[in-house]
Amino acid sequence: xAATVSPKGKPTTSKESxxxxxxxxxxxxxxxxDKYFSRTKEAVAKFGDAQVTYAxxxxxxxxxxxxxxxxxxxxxxxxxxxxxxIDLKYKEGKWVGAGEPIAYVTGAFSQLVDLExxxxxxxxxxxxAAYNAYSMCADLPKVAFMAMDARHCAGxxxxxxxxxxxxxxxxxxxxxxxxxxxxxxxxxxxxxYFGEEDGKGTMPHAFIGYAGSTLRAAEMFRDAFPDMPMTVxxxxxxxxxxxxxxxxxxxxxxxxQGQMSFRLDTPGSRYIEGLDxxxxxxxxxxxxxxxxxxxxxxxxxxxxxxxxxxxAAIWRMREVLDKEGFEKAKIVASSGFGxxxxxxxxxxxxxxxxxxxxxxxxxxxxxxxxTADIIEYDGTARVKLGREFLxxx
Numbered sequence: 001x002a003a004t005v006s007p008k009g010k011p012t013t014s015k016e017s018x019x020x021x022x023x024x025x026x027x028x029x030x031x032x033x034d035k036y037f038s039r040t041k042e043a044v045a046k047f048g049d050a051q052v053t054y055a056x057x058x059x060x061x062x063x064x065x066x067x068x069x070x071x072x073x074x075x076x077x078x079x080x081x082x083x084x085x086i087d088l089k090y091k092e093g094k095w096v097g098a099g100e101p102i103a104y105v106t107g108a109f110s111q112l113v114d115l116e117x118x119x120x121x122x123x124x125x126x127x128x129a130a131y132n133a134y135s136m137c138a139d140l141p142k143v144a145f146m147a148m149d150a151r152h153c154a155g156x157x158x159x160x161x162x163x164x165x166x167x168x169x170x171x172x173x174x175x176x177x178x179x180x181x182x183x184x185x186x187x188x189x190x191x192x193y194f195g196e197e198d199g200k201g202t203m204p205h206a207f208i209g210y211a212g213s214t215l216r217a218a219e220m221f222r223d224a225f226p227d228m229p230m231t232v233x234x235x236x237x238x239x240x241x242x243x244x245x246x247x248x249x250x251x252x253x254x255x256x257q258g259q260m261s262f263r264l265d266t267p268g269s270r271y272i273e274g275l276d277x278x279x280x281x282x283x284x285x286x287x288x289x290x291x292x293x294x295x296x297x298x299x300x301x302x303x304x305x306x307x308x309x310x311x312a313a314i315w316r317m318r319e320v321l322d323k324e325g326f327e328k329a330k331i332v333a334s335s336g337f338g339x340x341x342x343x344x345x346x347x348x349x350x351x352x353x354x355x356x357x358x359x360x361x362x363x364x365x366x367x368x369x370x371t372a373d374i375i376e377y378d379g380t381a382r383v384k385l386g387r388e389f390l391x392x393x
Contacts, residue, residue: 022072022157023118024079033117041114050109053376055101055383055390056119060367062127063134064090064102065168068161069122073105073115082111093172096127099389104375116372124370125158125362126165132360133169136342137179140355145170146200147185148334149358156189162361163190169360170194202228205265208236214243215250222251230254231261231332240264240272240313241320248326255329261354263332264317268308272316280305280312284348287315291348303344309335311348318351332356338363 023029030038044050056066070086077084084107090096102123105112137145147166153159163185170181184200185191191199203221211217218232230251234243244262254260266272271280284292284305291311292304304311314331321329330353337345338359345352362368375383375390383390 022075022122024072024075026079029076029114029118033114037114037116041110044110044113050378051106051376052109052112052374052378053104053106053392054112054116054372055375056103056105056123056370056372057099057101057390058096058124058127058370060098060128061131062096063130063169063172064092064094064096065126065130065165066090066102066123067092067168068126068164069119070103072122073119076115080111082108084112093130093168093175101390102127104392105372106376109374109377120370120372121157122161124368126161126168127370128362128368129162129165129360130169130172132339132362133166133182134172135169135339136337136355136357136360137170137173137181138177139339139342139346140352141173141177141179143352144180144354145182146332146354146356147182147190147194147358147360148356149361150185150187150190152358152361159187160190162358163187163193166360167193202231203233205233205236208233213237214239215246218247218250229259229261231263233263233265235264235266235272238270238273240266240317241274244317244329245320245324245326248321248324248329252326255326258328258330260328261330261332262317263334263356264309264313265334266308266313267335268302268306271307272309272313275313275316277305279316280310283312283315283319286319288348299340300344303341304348309333311345311350314345314350314352315348330354 023032066088073084084105087104089104090102096102147163149162150159153162166182166185173179174181182194184194184196186201187199191197203217208214208217211220214232214234214236218230221230232247234240237243248255248260251260264272281292296304302310314333317331321327331351332354333352334356336359337355337357342355373383373387373390375381375392381391
């Protein structure tokens, strides 16, 4: 599918597309581009321009998430009063194999050569994060996800890319397996990627410490925000079960209305209240006995029966809530929920309602490196030896 990127006016605001804050003017681009690109731009100006085509690709399978990169290219075209032709081979949300060109970009060499650095920064990480987000949502299709990645991002541009990527991966999972997917995120700036006007969230651990008790924090929050559904953190004092039940008994009407959730964020240095290794195995034995009867690596066992927010911890909280008559209370889990942990939670059929995660962010950063190679000069196919697979077919 071919598209044309051409002057159409000024870029939109950050709230609308997120692109206005990324550099489009020449001085800013010069500051952030690799020097050999800017020197090539000068040399081309001296010896004569050429019409070139770049192939954009990655070395590992990903989910195509090119919109931010290509929207930025549009903004630069506007700024430079030039035209780029985009041949997008893989639409947003499509699987892309390793080495397969996601898109071909054609334009004047002098106008494209100094854009490679910034263009690739905006492409690779988003595609890998979208792949991870899809995997997580597809493994747990009945679980709602909250994007809580902003604090883990290296600046606002990365936070923009990661929120966008989560929305792309989530949309693919909804389409392919009917998943709930990502229903919101933690910051206002990127909430629009999830169809929301504002970020979501209720209380951090700091608010529990300020209140002096989990129950008092819930009371204060309810007084400050009387019309808002409430999610209460219950791991601050290590009394996950006791504090959860105390809040339920204080606000039974919220529980009955489905407006009360309890978030487990227990650190990996301890078990939730009432659990230890033996009790964790016993919990899973009661509900999903086969999940721990085969071979498991240490990392897999940690997700299932280890300390912190394990599958056993979720099952134990569900047991307690149901036994006490609070079947409509919801469980929110956070802490290290990446693709591997989500896959194990799916195997364990963990009864979690919402997962808060920033762990769909790529963990091996070298996997996010996108690459661009010129494959045509003035209509003549030419590429460096070893990259012939990028040529148009």
